[in-house]
Amino acid sequence: MKCCDNIDARMVDETSINLDPIQVGGRLTPEAMKAMIAWGDGYSVCDNCRKPFRLDYIQNPPLKDFHVDVAEWLGMAQARTIPGARRGFQQVAGTYVEKGDPVLIGALAHYTSYLSVELQKGIVREIPKTADNHITAEDTANRIEDVVREFGIAPKLLFIDHVDYQFGNMHDVKGIVKVAHQYDVPVLYNGVYTVGIMPVNGKDLGVDFIVGSGHKSMAAPAPSGILATTEERADEVFRTTQMEGDITGRKFGIKEVGILGCSLMGAPIVGLLASFPAVKARVEHFDEELANSKIVVEALRSIDGTKILSEYPRKHTLTRVDTTGSFDQVAQTHKKRGFFLSSALSKKGITGIIPGATKVWKINTYGMTRKQAEYVADAYLEIAETNGLTIN
Amino acid sequence: MKCCDNIDARMVDETSINLDPIQVGGRLTPEAMKAMIAWGDGYSVCDNCRKPFRLDYIQNPPLKDFHVDVAEWLGMAQARTIPGARRGFQQVAGTYVEKGDPVLIGALAHYTSYLSVELQKGIVREIPKTADNHITAEDTANRIEDVVREFGIAPKLLFIDHVDYQFGNMHDVKGIVKVAHQYDVPVLYNGVYTVGIMPVNGKDLGVDFIVGSGHKSMAAPAPSGILATTEERADEVFRTTQMEGDITGRKFGIKEVGILGCSLMGAPIVGLLASFPAVKARVEHFDEELANSKIVVEALRSIDGTKILSEYPRKHTLTRVDTTGSFDQVAQTHKKRGFFLSSALSKKGITGIIPGATKVWKINTYGMTRKQAEYVADAYLEIAETNGLTIN
Numbered sequence: 117m118k119c120c121d122n123i124d125a126r127m128v129d130e131t132s133i134n135l136d137p138i139q140v141g142g143r144l145t146p147e148a149m150k151a152m153i154a155w156g157d158g159y160s161v162c163d164n165c166r167k168p169f170r171l172d173y174i175q176n177p178p179l180k181d182f183h184v185d186v187a188e189w190l191g192m193a194q195a196r197t198i199p200g201a202r203r204g205f206q207q208v209a210g211t212y213v214e215k216g217d218p219v220l221i222g223a224l225a226h227y228t229s230y231l232s233v234e235l236q237k238g239i240v241r242e243i244p245k246t247a248d249n250h251i252t253a254e255d256t257a258n259r260i261e262d263v264v265r266e267f268g269i270a271p272k273l274l275f276i277d278h279v280d281y282q283f284g285n286m287h288d289v290k291g292i293v294k295v296a297h298q299y300d301v302p303v304l305y306n307g308v309y310t311v312g313i314m315p316v317n318g319k320d321l322g323v324d325f326i327v328g329s330g331h332k333s334m335a336a337p338a339p340s341g342i343l344a345t346t347e348e349r350a351d352e353v354f355r356t357t358q359m360e361g362d363i364t365g366r367k368f369g370i371k372e373v374g375i376l377g378c379s380l381m382g383a384p385i386v387g388l389l390a391s392f393p394a395v396k397a398r399v400e401h402f403d404e405e406l407a408n409s410k411i412v413v414e415a416l417r418s419i420d421g422t423k424i425l426s427e428y429p430r431k432h433t434l435t436r437v438d439t440t441g442s443f444d445q446v447a448q449t450h451k452k453r454g455f456f457l458s459s460a461l462s463k464k465g466i467t468g469i470i471p472g473a474t475k476v477w478k479i480n481t482y483g484m485t486r487k488q489a490e491y492v493a494d495a496y497l498e499i500a501e502t503n504g505l506t507i508n
Numbered sequence: 509m510k511c512c513d514n515i516d517a518r519m520v521d522e523t524s525i526n527l528d529p530i531q532v533g534g535r536l537t538p539e540a541m542k543a544m545i546a547w548g549d550g551y552s553v554c555d556n557c558r559k560p561f562r563l564d565y566i567q568n569p570p571l572k573d574f575h576v577d578v579a580e581w582l583g584m585a586q587a588r589t590i591p592g593a594r595r596g597f598q599q600v601a602g603t604y605v606e607k608g609d610p611v612l613i614g615a616l617a618h619y620t621s622y623l624s625v626e627l628q629k630g631i632v633r634e635i636p637k638t639a640d641n642h643i644t645a646e647d648t649a650n651r652i653e654d655v656v657r658e659f660g661i662a663p664k665l666l667f668i669d670h671v672d673y674q675f676g677n678m679h680d681v682k683g684i685v686k687v688a689h690q691y692d693v694p695v696l697y698n699g700v701y702t703v704g705i706m707p708v709n710g711k712d713l714g715v716d717f718i719v720g721s722g723h724k725s726m727a728a729p730a731p732s733g734i735l736a737t738t739e740e741r742a743d744e745v746f747r748t749t750q751m752e753g754d755i756t757g758r759k760f761g762i763k764e765v766g767i768l769g770c771s772l773m774g775a776p777i778v779g780l781l782a783s784f785p786a787v788k789a790r791v792e793h794f795d796e797e798l799a800n801s802k803i804v805v806e807a808l809r810s811i812d813g814t815k816i817l818s819e820y821p822r823k824h825t826l827t828r829v830d831t832t833g834s835f836d837q838v839a840q841t842h843k844k845r846g847f848f849l850s851s852a853l854s855k856k857g858i859t860g861i862i863p864g865a866t867k868v869w870k871i872n873t874y875g876m877t878r879k880q881a882e883y884v885a886d887a888y889l890e891i892a893e894t895n896g897l898t899i900n
Contacts, residue, residue: 117580117788119573120781123539125546128555139551147515149548152775154517156544158723158730159531163520181511188509199591199731202768210627214607223753227760231768234751235602242755331550331774338550338774339591339731359626361615363634368619376594376623382723382730383544383775389512396509 128467133488135479136468137281137434141313141333143483144387148335151383151390158382168370171378171385172196182389189396190326191317192344194354196372197330197380197388200339201308204327205232205275207343207374208304211353212272213238218263220271220301222251222287224280229306233273241271248427249283251276253291260299270299278316279309283426284434284478293322302349308332309434311342312395313482314402324349330384335391340384408489409433409481415493420506421445425476433482444474446503457499464495520859525880527871528860529673529826533705533725535875536779540727543775543782550774560762563770563777564588574781581788582718583709584736586746588764589722589772589780592731593700596719597624597667599735599766600696603745604664605630610655612663612693614643614679616672621698625665633663640819641675643668645683652691662691670708671701675818676826676870685714694741700724701826703734704787705874706794716741722776727783732776800881801825801873807885812898813837817868825874836866838895849891856887 128134129143144152155161155177164176172183187195198204205228213219215237221229223242233240243251243259256274263271274296279286293303302324310316311328312335318326330340345353354375357368371377380388409430416422421441426434443457450456454472461469470477481489497507520526521535536544547553547569556568564575579587590596597620605611607629613621615634625632635643635651648666655663666688671678681697688695694716702708703720704727710718722732737745746767749760763769772780801822808814813833818826835849842848846864853861862869873881889899 117573117577119570119577120784123543123546123569123778123782125542126549126552126555127546128552129549136551136555138554139549142550144548149545150517151515152544152548153541154515154519156536156541156729156775156779157518157521157531158534158728158732159528160518160520162528162530163518177515178511181509185509185511199595203591203595206768223756223758227749227758227763228768230751230753230758230760231749231763231765234749234765235768240751240754242753244755336550337548338776339772340550357619357623357626359622359632361622361634362632363636364615366615366619366622368622371619371623373623373626376598376620376627380731383548384730386515387548390515392512 132465132467133484133492134468135466135481135492137478137480138332139468140480140482141309141335142329142331142338143335144337145335145391145394147390147394148337148387151386152337155386156383161381161385170370171380177386177389179385179389182392186342186392187344190311190328190342190344191319192326193347194350195342195344196354196375197385198341198343198375199380199384201306201327201329201332201341202228202232203339204325204341204343205229205304206235208325208327208353209233209236209238209273211355211374212302217272218267218269220256220259220263220274222276222280224249224251224282224285225275225277225306226281226308229275238272249285249425250427251287251292253288253295256292257295260295260301264299271301274301274303275306276303277306277309279432279434281309281434283436284309284430284432284480285427286431289321289323297322309432313399315399318344318346325353330388334388334395336388337384340380340388405433405482406430408484408486409435411486411489412479412481412493412496415496418508419496419500420508434478434480436476436478438476440475442500442505446505447474450503456503460499461495466492466495524857524859525876525884526860527858527873527884529870529872530724531860532872532874533701533727534721534723534730535727536729537727537783537786539782539786540729540779543778544729547778548775553773553777562762563772569778569781571777571781574784578734578784579736582703582720582734582736583711584718585739586742587734587736588746588767589777590733590735590767591772591776593698593719593721593724593733594620594624595731596717596733596735597621597696598627600717600719600745601625601628601630601665603747603766604694609664610659610661612648612651612655612666614668614672616641616643616674616677617667617669617698618673618700621667630664641677641817642819643679643684645680645687648684649687652687652693656691663693666693666695667698668695669698669701671824671826673701673826675828676701676822676824676872677819678823681713681715689714701824705791707791710736710738717745722780726780726787728780729776732772732780797825797874798822800876800878801827803878803881804871804873804885804888807888810900811888811892812900826870826872828868828870830868832867834892834897838897839866842895848895852891852894853887858884858887
């Protein structure tokens with residue numbers, strides 16, 4: 117056996133400016149770290165679990181209040197914590213999708229949306245992306261009609277990412293919901309890049325389910341997340357067990373089937389709670405995040421041969437960049453090949469870029485100070501100039 | 509909104525001797541706590557994720573080695589981490605159980621076993637417990653025959669707890685497996701009270717699946733756990749995605765369907781790794797744990813009117829006690845009613861008992877020093893004497 121006598125301490129966000137697309141919204145607040153230390157044991161939150169013995173009824177720590185508050189904050193009727201967004205997709209798909217049922221998914225969706233349908237033996241039909249990488253209401257309408265023709269029924273469920281992970285583009289959720297609801301198709305709003313990052317109101321959007329990620333966008337430990345829904349759908353997706361032992365007659369109270377009883381304990385949930393006040397506050401300042409993002413994006417755009425593949429102007433801090441015509445040209449002859457870029461950034465204390473990537477890559481500037489954004493912008497420009505690229 | 513500006517620090521195991529049946533095997537080692545602090549951000553373990561982009565291939569931290577080592581340690585071919593044991597039940601049930609399929613469950617099983625079948629719309633048939641609270645091979649054989657008669661097929665799956673949560677009794681897994689395999693029924697070994705507590709070898713037992721809990725018995729943060737299986741079953745329960753986008757043709761590599769891709773990140777998995785050397789070492793000293801348990805159990809037995817409801821002599825540190833004839837008699841007239849017992853224990857620095865319980869309750873002595881066990885034994889005797897009970 118080789119594992120695990122010595123695990124190095126990780127020092128990434130302590131020592132560098134991190135641009136990692138998936139990491140920056142999940143970095144813990146000091147409050148979350150403190151809570152993790154005090155509540156690190158897994159069953160810690162069960163100390164004061166009393167009848168009816170369910171996680172979301174526990175009052176100390178204030179899990180009950182948190183569940184109420186987070187639903188209200190999202191403009192939804194009810195919310196539950198989940199061990200990661202994918203478990204939210206699984207729970208909703210498990211409620212509405214049976215073998216052979218069609219499900220519509222925006223073609224820019226994360227793989228876990230697809231897998232949650234595969235797990236139910238459902239059949240995925242995609243809503244194509246437009247030439248400018250958007251999922252539209254019009255394409256949604258067409259694809260619902262396609263599904264009706266092919267299966268004789270409307271899709272059982274529709275997944276739409278408000279902001280997708282590939283381009284960080286914002287999609288017309290409101291328009292898509294309007295179309296979907298004309299066919300009574302419930303809509304799952306994938307908010308893993310929005311909930312905890314910018315204001316989200318499910319009622320305004322009209323969605324049936326909101327899935328958010330704690331470790332991606334709510335400054336909470338992994339695995340954590342939120343599944344919120346409307347009063348109408350709550351009885352379905354949060355249905356309580358009807359199971360009864362055939363010999364013993366055992367019943368299991370108000371445990372919820374889809375969530376398998378209590379969903380999240382210890383560090384992840386207390387971290388989620390502890391960061392919540394800071395998260396609620398930070399979403400109100402997303403304009404500042406966009407302004408910082410703009411500083412970096414404009415610097416990249418000014419490097420001759422560089423293209424911003426995401427929609428422009430940017431509506432999110434996650435951005436996809438094509439430097440095939442700039443940094444990748446340098447890589448052709450550089451002695452470090454494609455690694456010159458990540459290496460040069462690393463020397464300047466910037467991390468979170470895939471080593472060796474010089475063609476198409478992503479950055480996320482979320483959580484930076486203005487000074488850090490300016491530093492990162494200057495760093496890219498300086499690396500470009502040093503390597504003979506033209507700055508426009 | 510009321511939540512969550514001020515979350516008190518939890519100080520239970522730092523200030524008291526804890527008898528909580530579900531908490532004691534999951535308390536973090538110092539190594540796990542250190543790892544949590546350094547790796548608390550959710551996507552921390554993804555820093556060095558390279559092709560083929562799956563959690564169990566990551567080499568730093570040593571997730572890959574851990575997956576190999578933990579399978580070997582359990583005498584199984586392959587293992588994966590899971591966000592809690594219930595997600596292991598769900599994954600196995602999701603692989604083998606379809607709507608209307610019969611599943612056998614030992615009648616002392618945890619509710620999450622039942623719910624994992626309900627989630628698949630399967631039908632539970634119980635293996636009854638004997639008068640002395642055991643699940644036997646003979647009853648298993650009878651119930652398989654019953655299922656064959658009722659459904660025309662053998663059960664699709666059988667759940668058996670090696671040590672159940674109600675009595676801490678040890679059940680004849682080997683005998684049950686022998687019977688089940690005669691009907692080709694795969695057996696899920698619920699090891700949430702054994703894996704990380706005592707030596708467990710799946711090959712010797714003959715089981716098809718082992719589910720262990722990180723936060724219950726492996727000194728790891730919640731939610732965490734292990735799902736291990738044989739080479740034969742690995743292709744089924746760890747099947748990789750076959751999903752393909754109908755428009756985009758997108759495929760998702762070697763992501764596993766049942767686990768929805770990467771299962772566990774950040775604090776829970778690094779904590780699991782960090783505790784693993786200590787956990788491997790501690791299971792070899794389970795005899796010392798039983799000896800400590802005996803000190804407390806014998807003290808309780810010596811209080812006139814007290815019955816040990818678990819099998820005796822004890823084979824596990826989790827024990828169910830009936831004090832209807834002793835402490836509950838005191839409660840009838842005590843000014844604190846049933847709360848006198850938990851209150852008296854609390855004053856002596858002993859915690860983890862349900863406040864007010866004086867009839868039937870459980871304790872788990874796991875992880876105590878001998879001195880602490882003697883102290884707890886003396887505490888119970890002293891409280892009994894002070895309240896006029898007879899010590900035999």
